[in-house]
Amino acid sequence: MQYTFSNKSRNICFALIGIGLLSLVGGFLTDSHRAWPNLLLNAFYFTSIALGVLFFLAVNYAAEAGWFAAIKKPMEAIAAFLPLGSLILGGVLILSAFHLNHIYHWADPEVVHHDEIIAGKAAYLNKWFFTIRTIVYLGGWFLFYRAFQKYSQIEQQSYNTKNWRKTQSLAAFFLAFFAVTSSTSAWDWIMSIDTHWFSTLFGWYTFAGYFVSSLIVLTLVVLHLKSRGLLPEVNENHIHDLGKYIFAFSIFWTYLWFSQFLLIWYSNIPEEVTYFMDRMTNYKSIFILNLFLNFFFPFLVLMKRGSKRRYHLLTFVGIITLIGHWFDNFIMIMPGAVKEHWHVGWVEIGMFTGFLGLFGFIVMSRLASFSTVENKQHVFYSESVHHHI
Amino acid sequence: MEQHVSIREPLILGDKTYHQLTEDISRPVEGKANGLYKILLTISSLLALWGVMCFAYTIGTGIGVWGLNKTVGWAWDITNFVWWVGIGHAGTLISAILLLFRQRWRMSINRSAEAMTIFAVICAALFPVMHMGRVWVAYWVFPLPNQFGSLWVNFNSPLLWDVFAISTYFTVSLVFWYTGLIPDFATIRDRQVKPMMKKIYTILSFGWSGSAKQWSRFEEVSLVLAGLSAPLVLSVHTIVSMDFATSVIPGWHTTIFPPYFVSGAIFSGFAMVLTLLLIMRKVLHLEDYITITHVELMNKIIILTGSIVGVAYLTELFISWYSGVPYEQYAFLNRATGPYWWAYWSMMTCNVITPQLFWFKKIRKNFTATFIISIFVNIGMWFERFVIIVTSLHRDYLPSSWTMFHPSFVDIGIFLGTIGIFFTLFLIFARTFPVIAVSELKSILKSTGENQTSSVSKHDEH
Numbered sequence: 001m002q003y004t005f006s007n008k009s010r011n012i013c014f015a016l017i018g019i020g021l022l023s024l025v026g027g028f029l030t031d032s033h034r035a036w037p038n039l040l041l042n043a044f045y046f047t048s049i050a051l052g053v054l055f056f057l058a059v060n061y062a063a064e065a066g067w068f069a070a071i072k073k074p075m076e077a078i079a080a081f082l083p084l085g086s087l088i089l090g091g092v093l094i095l096s097a098f099h100l101n102h103i104y105h106w107a108d109p110e111v112v113h114h115d116e117i118i119a120g121k122a123a124y125l126n127k128w129f130f131t132i133r134t135i136v137y138l139g140g141w142f143l144f145y146r147a148f149q150k151y152s153q154i155e156q157q158s159y160n161t162k163n164w165r166k167t168q169s170l171a172a173f174f175l176a177f178f179a180v181t182s183s184t185s186a187w188d189w190i191m192s193i194d195t196h197w198f199s200t201l202f203g204w205y206t207f208a209g210y211f212v213s214s215l216i217v218l219t220l221v222v223l224h225l226k227s228r229g230l231l232p233e234v235n236e237n238h239i240h241d242l243g244k245y246i247f248a249f250s251i252f253w254t255y256l257w258f259s260q261f262l263l264i265w266y267s268n269i270p271e272e273v274t275y276f277m278d279r280m281t282n283y284k285s286i287f288i289l290n291l292f293l294n295f296f297f298p299f300l301v302l303m304k305r306g307s308k309r310r311y312h313l314l315t316f317v318g319i320i321t322l323i324g325h326w327f328d329n330f331i332m333i334m335p336g337a338v339k340e341h342w343h344v345g346w347v348e349i350g351m352f353t354g355f356l357g358l359f360g361f362i363v364m365s366r367l368a369s370f371s372t373v374e375n376k377q378h379v380f381y382s383e384s385v386h387h388h389i
Numbered sequence: 390m391e392q393h394v395s396i397r398e399p400l401i402l403g404d405k406t407y408h409q410l411t412e413d414i415s416r417p418v419e420g421k422a423n424g425l426y427k428i429l430l431t432i433s434s435l436l437a438l439w440g441v442m443c444f445a446y447t448i449g450t451g452i453g454v455w456g457l458n459k460t461v462g463w464a465w466d467i468t469n470f471v472w473w474v475g476i477g478h479a480g481t482l483i484s485a486i487l488l489l490f491r492q493r494w495r496m497s498i499n500r501s502a503e504a505m506t507i508f509a510v511i512c513a514a515l516f517p518v519m520h521m522g523r524v525w526v527a528y529w530v531f532p533l534p535n536q537f538g539s540l541w542v543n544f545n546s547p548l549l550w551d552v553f554a555i556s557t558y559f560t561v562s563l564v565f566w567y568t569g570l571i572p573d574f575a576t577i578r579d580r581q582v583k584p585m586m587k588k589i590y591t592i593l594s595f596g597w598s599g600s601a602k603q604w605s606r607f608e609e610v611s612l613v614l615a616g617l618s619a620p621l622v623l624s625v626h627t628i629v630s631m632d633f634a635t636s637v638i639p640g641w642h643t644t645i646f647p648p649y650f651v652s653g654a655i656f657s658g659f660a661m662v663l664t665l666l667l668i669m670r671k672v673l674h675l676e677d678y679i680t681i682t683h684v685e686l687m688n689k690i691i692i693l694t695g696s697i698v699g700v701a702y703l704t705e706l707f708i709s710w711y712s713g714v715p716y717e718q719y720a721f722l723n724r725a726t727g728p729y730w731w732a733y734w735s736m737m738t739c740n741v742i743t744p745q746l747f748w749f750k751k752i753r754k755n756f757t758a759t760f761i762i763s764i765f766v767n768i769g770m771w772f773e774r775f776v777i778i779v780t781s782l783h784r785d786y787l788p789s790s791w792t793m794f795h796p797s798f799v800d801i802g803i804f805l806g807t808i809g810i811f812f813t814l815f816l817i818f819a820r821t822f823p824v825i826a827v828s829e830l831k832s833i834l835k836s837t838g839e840n841q842t843s844s845v846s847k848h849d850e851h
Contacts, residue, residue, distance in 0.1 A: 064397075117713045120713040121711060121713060124711065161396055164396075172748075176696070179696055179697070179700050180700065180703075183700065183704060187711075196713075198708050198711055198712045199644045199645075199708075200643045200644050200645035200701075200704050200705055200708045201644035201645045201647075201648070202644075203704065204645070204648060244489075251620075255623065255627075255647075255648075256647075256648065259627065259644060259646075259647040259648065260644045262631075262635075263631070263634050263635060263642070263643075263644045263646070263647075264644065266635040267635060267636065267637050267642050269637060269642070271712075271714065379396060389491075
């Protein structure tokens with residue numbers, strides 16, 4: 001069955017994009033110090049969701065999973081935001097590295113001149129090397145995305161074991177590439193905002209956050225398709241499994257959050273502890289909100305088996321946690337970029353809205369472009385249809 | 390009804406019936422031991438005996454008989470402790486985490502992996518107990534009400550968290566393992582004709598009759614225990630890592646330690662499972678149950694966890710430079726190029742490079758190559774802990790105290806002794822326990838047995 005991108009949904013997307021553009025222009029005209037980090041925040045947040053879904057797709061191929069075959073098309077549709085998202089994100093990052101704004105302290109030659117610690121990192125944190133790395137990460141992911149797309153088109157035509165094997169190898173190589181670039185990109189793009197600070201866990205922590213968001217978005221898209229009467233073979237057991245993933249990786253995110261926090265708090269070394277001092281004083285409300293929305297809330301609500309099988313409840317928890325992870329990114333980026341002068345006002349909400357519209361537009365257009373959202377030729381399709389637990 | 394498509398490899402080879410399964414699994418328990426078994430048991434119990442004598446010597450004389458000195462206050466003892474606890478991770482991962490992921494290949498290996506877990510944790514626990522020196526007051530590690538004055542445990546110390554983490558882990562693993570054994574013990578009990586054997590297996594099987602009610606209770610208990618075990622797999626090595634990472638010692642204090650230690654533990658645990666199972670399948674003739682498919686899947690977990698460990702090594706190395714902290718930078722420079730360079734590069738070679746060979750399907754699907762690489766990983770993971778512990782300590786902030794660590798014969802004796810204890814226990818287990826979860830395996834015979842899968846594939850075309 002084919003998905004139709006209704007005019008109503010299309011108009012909503014355009015309206016959201018319109019609001020986004022207005023707040024973008026308004027933000028830059030009134031306070032560019034505030035607008036730039038917001039642009040980075042939202043570009044990173046939405047691109048990383050597409051990336052996380054691509055990662056999940058690769059994991060399922062590499063692990064020879066069968067159950068996911070019926071929800072593969074929605075995964076592809078979400079990953080389709082990667083090219084455009086990467087363009088925006090890459091643009092923002094490279095302009096920031098060339099010191100068009102004050103997000104990265106190391107990008108300011110004055111600062112590097114006076115600050116011995118930042119000067120010590122100049123071999124790694126300099127505009128050219130940073131630009132090259134950014135292009136390698138985004139370009140590499142894009143090439144893998146295209147290769148997945150190519151194999152997927154062949155997959156659609158007939159039951160093809162050989163093509164499935166090829167996709168599996170591709171997935172393994174993607175995972176190897178992702179293993180390194182997921183960490184290094186998080187250091188470069190996010191950790192280096194607090195240029196003095198360092199934490200070996202930071203890459204994995206960032207990944208855990210966007211992976212949860214990706215799983216939620218995937219669940220929401222699948223539920224949306226189901227509400228339109230599509231994907232009839234996706235039953236409550238698939239949804240239950242997605243719910244388990246959200247539950248488990250919310251705990252995993254918390255585990256990494258706590259590991260990083262506890263070890264820095266316990267050792268109390270000045271160079272490291274400043275990071276949390278900032279966040280616990282100037283950003284106290286967000287700091288607490290972050291833990292509540294991303295841990296306690298999904299943990300307590302999704303604990304029960306039944307709640308992972310109730311579509312409305314899962315949608316509700318998903319949306320709240322998705323907002324939670326936006327705040328998690330907010331508190332990763334803002335303290336280094338704007339110090340204590342943070343806001344959650346019309347610029348923040350407006351730009352988020354705009355990106356949401358753009359993201360929704362791309363995902364739904366991609367869904368509508370498939371001749372069918374089912375995936376009947378997948379080698380594991382029969383396993384996925386008979387998924388009962 | 391669950392379906393399996395034809396491209397999945399069968400998990401049980403040969404034309405097996407339910408009865409044949411029972412026969413194959415009961416054979417090691419009922420038959421006579423062969424010569425190879427007797428030789429292995431003699432060697433390992435002699436090693437164990439030597440270890441016990443070294444223990445006795447340590448207790449009688451004091452910790453001074455070890456090679457520790459003022460600068461290197463932790464060395465082989467803690468290295469061995471962490472190494473053994475790490476090995477003890479595979480069992481619970483297989484029985485709890487792989488259960489959650491519905492990996493049915495775990496059914497051929499979970500029993501022996503869990504047994505291995507329990508024996509490894511026993512070996513691990515010996516080291517901190519020994520290190521207390523006065524083992525007769527070992528119970529002071531528990532927060533017991535007492536009249537010794539101000540004697541009370543320090544709840545801020547990760548060493549105390551370890552006490553709780555490891556004792557909980559041990560208890561839950563033991564109960565989980567034993568619960569799974571009950572129906573299989575009953576299977577063996579029902580076959581015995583000798584009164585003594587019958588008596589023993591009757592006691593061990595707790596009056597199992599196989600009624601529907603018992604199965605229902607059994608499944609509920611298994612689910613609860615699996616739920617409890619899943620977070621325990623993560624928690625134990627997380628807390629072990631915090632023994633180091635909460636300190637301010639360069640090389641120890643780093644935030645990546647908790648997940649990286651967990652991954653390393655699973656890595657080393659799977660390597661040890663492979664080492665043991667590749668021998669066991671030959672000695673006990675279980676080739677149809679522990680197949681090349683099982684080995685290949687375990688090898689994939691080895692690549693995964695080994696690569697995570699590799700990424701963590703490189704992360705540590707890079708961030709030590711990036712941090713700009715001279716002490717951090719020196720700690721890693723000293724690891725790679727200092728007097729312990731050979732330990733560091735042994736670790737790197739064994740843990741990061743050799744597992745990558747499993748990217749080749751030929752190597753991944755080869756028993757001999759797998760066995761050799763599994764030994765490499767076992768060695769590499771021992772060196773990892775040695776590198777973390779000793780190289781971070783031996784050159785501290787005061788260069789006049791810089792020194793090396795030299796193990797005494799007692800250090801070596803105790804380490805070899807625990808290997809002896811481990812293998813002795815495992816060999817006894819292999820001849821007295823049902824080494825494969827036979828009642829569980831029977832539940833998948835129809836869907837994944839070799840003769841059955843060929844018939845399923847016909848339905849598949851529709």
